[in-house]
Amino acid sequence: MVNSANKFEDAVVLLSLKFSCALCVRCGLFN
Numbered sequence: 001m002v003n004s005a006n007k008f009e010d011a012v013v014l015l016s017l018k019f020s021c022a023l024c025v026r027c028g029l030f031n
């Protein structure tokens with residue numbers, strides 16, 4: 001149970017990082 005929860009957290013972190021990167025790239029392009 002702990003392992004699956006850890007994997008879920010890792011996935012959430014990766015998704016949020018990808019989303020942040022997409023926003024940064026967009027801001028960089030528009031700026």
